[in-house]
Amino acid sequence: MSGTPTTRDFKANASRAIANTQLTGNLKAVRQNFIDKRAKAVHALPEFEALRESGKEIKNHTLAHLDLYLEAYEKKVVETGGHVHFAADAAEARAIALDICRKVGAKTVTKGKSMITEEVGLNAYLEANGVIPVETDLGEYIIQLRGEAPSHIIAPAVHLNKNQIEGDFRRVHTHLDPGRDLTEKTSLLTEARGVLRESFLAADVGITGANFLIAETGTSVIVTNEGNGDLTQILPRVHIVFASIEKVVPTLEDASQILRLLARSATGQEMSVYTTFSTGPRRPGDPDGPEEYHVVILDNGRSAMLGGEFQDMLRCIRCAACMNHCPVYHQIGGHAYGWIYPGPMGAVLTPSLIGVDEAGHLPNASTFCGRCESVCPMKIPLPKMMRHWREREFERHLNPAVARHGLGFWAFFAKRPRLYALGARIAMKGMALLGRGKGSFKSLPGLSAWTKYRDFAVPEGETFQAKWARARKG
Amino acid sequence: MAAPIETPGAQTRPTVKSNPRVALFATCLVDTIRPTIGFAAAKLLEDAGCRVEVPRQTCCGQPAFNSGDRATTRALALQMIADFEGYDYIVVPSGSCGGMIKAHYPELFADDPNLAARAGRLAAKTFELVSFLTDVLGVTSVSARFEGDVTYHDSCSGLRELGIRNQPRRLLGTVEGLRLVEMKDADVCCGFGGTFAVKYGEISDKIVTEKAGNIEQTGAATLLAGDLGCLLNMAGKLSRRGAAVEVRHVAEVLAGMTDTPPIGKASPQARSRATAGSKEDPA
Structure with missing residues (x-):
């Protein structure tokens, strides 16, 4: 389905x-x-x-x-x-x-x-x-x-527990004795066997x-x-x-x-x-x-995946080791991924099959922890291929404008070391001033996506490069 | 103080010329948020006989790389290559930024043999700090003291891209007064993942909440790791939960530089100054 x-x-x-x-x-x-x-x-x-x-x-x-x-x-x-x-x-x-x-x-x-x-x-x-x-x-x-x-x-059905399954069996198998005992897992199995035998x-x-x-x-x-x-x-x-x-x-x-x-x-x-x-x-x-x-x-x-960046995905033998070891899958389960193939293998395969316009979130919803690749029996470079999808999304401007602009702003400075050093010095001094006397910010304008869930450490105040230059000059 | 760092004799490690000229790439997070880590790294390197320099630097490009922005990544990688290729070694107090240079720079220039070769040479002499000390310089102990139980989180890139697992534990084992207590799932991601932490904050929160629980369960007073990104994430969650656990970069403890307050904590003096200040100026 x-x-x-x-x-x-x-x-x-x-x-x-x-x-x-x-x-x-x-x-x-x-x-x-x-x-x-x-x-x-x-x-x-x-x-x-x-x-x-x-x-x-x-x-x-x-x-x-x-x-x-x-x-x-x-x-x-x-x-x-x-x-x-x-x-x-x-x-x-x-x-x-x-x-x-x-x-x-x-x-x-x-x-x-x-x-x-x-x-x-x-x-x-x-x-x-x-x-x-x-x-x-x-x-x-x-x-x-x-x-x-x-x-x-x-x-x-790994998202279900025994009680939920018992409920379903009682709801559907109405031809069986309502007083039957289904407390053991094996009794559920036996019941399914009996029903299926006729089929x-x-x-x-x-x-x-x-x-x-x-x-x-x-x-x-x-x-x-x-x-x-x-x-x-x-x-x-x-x-x-x-x-x-x-x-x-x-x-x-x-x-x-x-x-x-x-x-x-x-x-x-x-x-x-x-x-x-x-x-x-x-x-x-x-x-x-x-x-x-x-x-x-x-x-x-x-x-269409043959001969391209995603060919390696076709080595997949559907063992599920990647999702079994995925910290994201562990928290949200398979249905959240929104189509048949969940977890890291789905994050690569689904955009290939239904399009990255449709499935763009999937290759982004990964911390790139690399555990999937480390357990993949076919050594599929899953994080690398998720990154390839992100590249395609970036090229086609499919990722959110806020993220693009944030990245652009940061890149502007990162590509200009002097301006970066100056900007970092001013910004860190400002943040340290704002957080003076505190170890962490409970909330911070512009970083609310972070501080919604966790505190943000107040910077020491001076940048390493400035402090190093000062210290080494004596 | 001359630190008595022992180096073993014959071992299967590359020959290192004496007093190598090492470029310290602090990483943008250390540069801006916690310079102490940079100084701790420099001390460890100098104690081991390196001449340490800090070339001008910004970022290795990893945020752009993981956001799919190849052009910016290449531009930043080229900047790094130009500014760092003249040194004997490039040392980074981060497995993730070190991994970026070591594992990913060469593939960025697959279409340009010249640049690919330069990226490859840079990658070959770039190391994460602790593994550089142990695997390249042969350092087997440090002369530091740190009282109490600590637990160590394996950051993903260091662990899986660079194979860093025993190196920090071995050196921590030589810190006087320190006892290492392993947490459950030390090798499982903390949920940081760079921009993942803000793009998918709700999922990231669930992952780091579990991590914080595992950390607290050890009863250790201090959490250590080798990557400031992960440390900021875990420290931020522990602080939000009101946990007393103190968080530091592993280099701070190995270098014996623990005078700076832990990540996310104010120094007692600063706190009292601020309280006094607020009495005078209620605004």
Whole structure:
């Protein structure tokens, strides 16, 4: 459910999130659940750094020859009896999926976790056209019940707590005994399982995402922890894989290398519970599998990133380590970012996909602390690319006039050392006079954006350069 | 007073000529707001045998760089290069401004091999203060005294762009009377982020509020860090919360120059003078 982006309202979104104490309490789980586990898993693997380098090389190589690998992949899928559909944008991708569903007379569709279907707004579209999508990943199922978008790319319901989920289950699962006990987390899981089991059996089409598309074999790969992805793609007659162009890797060996980085970076597991490789439809003699196997490969602005400042972003394997370690994400959660991809990876990717005019706040709302880049398994220089977006905004005068003028005023002096020294001497003397007897200003004209939240230290009064010159002259 | 600074013999560090000529780049924040840090840096460098000079200077250009203003950034970088390239070393009491010169100047001139080379040479001999003392000069101890518990915040650029983590802790360990108490999440951003602190003040406030809580929880009387920007942010929040924690740049403590009141605090004399003044002149 991509819906209309609210990226322009980032500040208001963030403000609302910060005021929501239930949300900020729930968000503590991001830090508790991911950071230490990742650190432990990384620490336990001496070659982790070498793997990062190798993963980066694999992706760089693939991106440099992306057209060739996509063609090779398509050829293999067709050889194994499957179909590949290239979609230039979200509308095309949706139409392709609906068309497949209609051809087989599908009434319900089960879905494994897929950010690409979120990106193209597939659920709302299918629903509007008479096909009922049922999310089967627990987190996705919960937010579907609530009519929400995911707030995190691997833990879509991380913004919710157990009581909220219990409330949703009681509201929606009215066919179950109202007196049932749902106090344990496991009882929620069991209930979801029971409800979903019927959907798995009834579905005509199963839609999954893909963590990798392997050119060598025409295979798609998903990693899950719940097993729902397997039931989604094995039980229905038709399996549709939704992926984007940068998910392709040359070989099985390449996918295996990156898999060693993925779960460790994401959840701190060595491997996810399920890693499922799918190649083509069911062959004669196979015990199970779909009769039809389709892959929808989405571009939606990505090919325009090739060869430019943002190409490195296409190395992203969607592990979410960047947002798990982001001090800004920790405070505001994913919804505040206003579109599907939150956190540092979203701050770079979202402007590429929906335009920097729309998503200009995102690359600005970062302290550039660099923690995201330091944990990125693909070594994506996220702060550097956010800065590139800021450059584009600056060139096009998209940033606020106040900021531009402030910067211009400061730059005027900074480029003229003598004038700067004089101006600084006068200004600091003035500020010290204004703050005489005080250590800090509680409020300061022109600096209210600072003093609204914190005090400002009164300067010592003399500039270092002036004092040094005086002291050294004796 | 000649400070007995020990330098170890053979170690895997670059050979340094004796009495190197060092340009101190104080940074614009230190220049304007807290000159004491500049003097503390100069003392540490001179104690370690450097000849310290302070060339004319304004700003390294980082605010422009992070605001996307490439032209201004390049102009300021060129100014820095011209004014500082003649020295043996450029030392900066800030990981963030040091990181700007060391990690980012060369990429600014990728389209001009000549300038890129000059930027690269400047970057190679530019160091953050504490890591210069330990990693280049081989300083292993300082002769300073500071009574009490301190906690140390790792500023992001120093930590992640320049790999500064153990260096300040090692030197602080040699300060007489000082005990280092680690805070929770010392390596997590304080929420400053330059203009971020004013552009996204509400988010910045939440981050620094957590940081202040972690600082207070250590029970340490003093907070130290290596970057004045972060220090102003944390000191400002601690002061707003009414916390008694005193805040200083790590160089002040290492140099034993702690006569200046802590950041954001008035000296007792100044306070009494001001009180007396206000009695005479109620306006």
